[in-house]
Amino acid sequence: MSQVPSELRDEIPSFEEAPPKQDHGPIDWTGLTSVRTAKSALEIGTIIALAAGLFFLIQGILEWTNEPEYVIPRPISVVRALGTNFGTQYGHHLWVTFQEFIIGLAIGSTIGLVLAAVITQKPFVEKVVAPYIIILVTTPMLALIPFLRLSIIQGFSMWPIVVAVALASGPMVLINAATGFRRTDLAKIALARSYGASTFQIFRKIRFPLALPMIIVGYMVGSIFGLLTAVGGEMVSASDQGGLGHQLIYFSSIVRTANFGAVVVIISLLGVAIYVIFYFIGKRWASWES
Amino acid sequence: MEASPNGRVVRLRAVKAGKVYVAKTGNVIALEDFSLDVADGELVCILGPSGCGKTTLLWAMSGLHALSSGQILLDETPITGPRPHEIGMMFQDANLLPWRNLRKNIEFPFEIKKRPTDRALIDRLLEEVGLEEFQKAFPRELSGGMQQRASIVRALAQDPDVLLMDEPFGALDAFTRDEMNLLLLRLWSETRKTIVFVTHNISEAIFLADRVVVMTTRPGRLAKIFDVELPRPRTIDMTFQPGFIATIQEIKAVVESGYKHTVEV
Numbered sequence: 001m002s003q004v005p006s007e008l009r010d011e012i013p014s015f016e017e018a019p020p021k022q023d024h025g026p027i028d029w030t031g032l033t034s035v036r037t038a039k040s041a042l043e044i045g046t047i048i049a050l051a052a053g054l055f056f057l058i059q060g061i062l063e064w065t066n067e068p069e070y071v072i073p074r075p076i077s078v079v080r081a082l083g084t085n086f087g088t089q090y091g092h093h094l095w096v097t098f099q100e101f102i103i104g105l106a107i108g109s110t111i112g113l114v115l116a117a118v119i120t121q122k123p124f125v126e127k128v129v130a131p132y133i134i135i136l137v138t139t140p141m142l143a144l145i146p147f148l149r150l151s152i153i154q155g156f157s158m159w160p161i162v163v164a165v166a167l168a169s170g171p172m173v174l175i176n177a178a179t180g181f182r183r184t185d186l187a188k189i190a191l192a193r194s195y196g197a198s199t200f201q202i203f204r205k206i207r208f209p210l211a212l213p214m215i216i217v218g219y220m221v222g223s224i225f226g227l228l229t230a231v232g233g234e235m236v237s238a239s240d241q242g243g244l245g246h247q248l249i250y251f252s253s254i255v256r257t258a259n260f261g262a263v264v265v266i267i268s269l270l271g272v273a274i275y276v277i278f279y280f281i282g283k284r285w286a287s288w289e290s
Numbered sequence: 291m292e293a294s295p296n297g298r299v300v301r302l303r304a305v306k307a308g309k310v311y312v313a314k315t316g317n318v319i320a321l322e323d324f325s326l327d328v329a330d331g332e333l334v335c336i337l338g339p340s341g342c343g344k345t346t347l348l349w350a351m352s353g354l355h356a357l358s359s360g361q362i363l364l365d366e367t368p369i370t371g372p373r374p375h376e377i378g379m380m381f382q383d384a385n386l387l388p389w390r391n392l393r394k395n396i397e398f399p400f401e402i403k404k405r406p407t408d409r410a411l412i413d414r415l416l417e418e419v420g421l422e423e424f425q426k427a428f429p430r431e432l433s434g435g436m437q438q439r440a441s442i443v444r445a446l447a448q449d450p451d452v453l454l455m456d457e458p459f460g461a462l463d464a465f466t467r468d469e470m471n472l473l474l475l476r477l478w479s480e481t482r483k484t485i486v487f488v489t490h491n492i493s494e495a496i497f498l499a500d501r502v503v504v505m506t507t508r509p510g511r512l513a514k515i516f517d518v519e520l521p522r523p524r525t526i527d528m529t530f531q532p533g534f535i536a537t538i539q540e541i542k543a544v545v546e547s548g549y550k551h552t553v554e555v
Contacts, residue, residue: 187381187382187383187385188385188387190349190354190379190381191379191381191385192398192402193354193372194352194353194354194372194374194377194378194379195372195374195398195399195402195403195448196372196374196375196402196403197402201402205398205401205402206387209387209389210389212389286389288388288389288428288430289388
């Protein structure tokens with residue numbers, strides 16, 4: 001009777017006691033996808049009012065203490081710097097950083113996702129690979145960029161930063177996706193098997209959808225680490241194109257704090273935009289879980 | 291083909307079926323020397339306490355698990371793997387896929403089999419079980435009974451000859467369970483599928499079955515087969531009649547004879 005599928009491994013799922021729900025990896029990142037957001041006009045209005053209040057409060061305190069502009073920039077100067085320089089200067093650097101980030105994330109996450117799907121099939125492989133994944137997760141990859149520029153990818157292209165972004169985001173996608181793929185629901189696999197599903201069909205129609213919420217969490221965490229690495233990498237060793245991190249170093253070295261503040265604002269807005277995109281992806285594809 | 295005791299063609303047959311689970315703490319004999327013939331169009335209930343191997347037996351019948359000894363025959367050919375075209379399986383709890391809406395759940399087997407969806411049949415079945423207005427709903431938005439009805443539609447839409455049901459209504463409350471049992475009997479009377487229904491509920495077994503097969507626990511063995519003489523169509527009222535209650539007690543005695551009673555207070 002060799003046709004009995006290995007997935008079912010002679011275990012009959014027990015329904016009396018639900019299997020322990022392991023919804024997250026070593027660190028619980030799942031909260032990222034389930035932040036409670038404002039819905040009513042009152043809530044949104046209060047958020048905007050709070051932002052405006054903070055803006056004018058800081059402005060007022062700085063005017064009152066008469067702090068010099070080069071120590072702490074006035075919020076209004078930051079906004080002015082954004083308005084005048086975005087089209088001529090910041091836009092270009094935003095595009096450079098975004099390219100490094102998105103190409104690195106695409107490469108890193110694809111490799112991470114495929115590796116996660118492969119290693120979770122074999123517990124032995126998973127155990128052997130685990131220490132290396134932890135090294136990859138914990139090593140700050142932007143430290144590698146000067147080395148990459150000198151040795152493997154010589155020169156002032158953006159590729160060393162792209163590689164660092166991939167190395168930073170990939171393992172994050174990998175560990176979270178692996179957690180997702182490890183959630184094997186024997187009853188659902190048995191259901192598919194009873195209709196004659198192939199191993200690939202079980203992967204595509206059961207394992208993958210089951211893992212999807214964790215994969216999205218992985219992408220969210222991975223993109224946060226990726227953006228951090230891209231900006232940090234540019235601060236350490238930018239390409240000849242510059243980038244937002246390079247602009248931070250540049251403006252702080254010539255004590256242009258308003259411009260510095262403007263770049264920080266752009267980086268945070270980029271981070272928020274990435275978060276929001278994955279939040280809505282999560283809402284669309286993984287809302288069945290919550 | 292051989293005829294079963296009641297003169298009908300034998301559809302499904304267990305021949306000296308045995309199953310041993312190999313565990314670190316020692317081998318567990320889940321099923322031993324179990325033989326049974328199920329006739330075409332018959333509704334057989336397999337009854338026993340938890341851990342008596344009834345689920346093991348059903349999974350072996352479905353081809354999802356191999357037996358350690360003996361075999362299962364469907365129309366006299368041994369079952370060595372899933373038989374998606376002949377056998378439909380219903381699982382404990384509804385086992386719907388939570389990321390698919392009700393309609394997509396019912397269409398799931400068609401996708402797996404790469405067959406065109408039989409829309410007319412699905413529509414008719416959904417109407418019959420009263421779910422036609424909930425096709426877009428996700429499983430978590432449905433009650434336990436509704437989920438189980440969807441699960442029945444999913445199985446019947448494949449039009450299997452044999453339906454194996456593994457304590458499908460075990461998690462439902464008593465009222466919903468009665469309702470589901472009546473629904474099952476109605477659908478069965480229309481389609482006359484061969485049904486093997488596993489349960490640990492004695493009155494459910496008697497209410498549904500032509501024959502109740504009682505099993506003893508560890509090792510899971512066939513203890514006794516009861517022929518249920520209740521006329522059909524069956525009604526809930528029948529379950530309160532003295533004859534019905536007498537049968538419950540008779541079966542209970544057989545089930546309990548398998549235990550060593552040591553009551554400590």
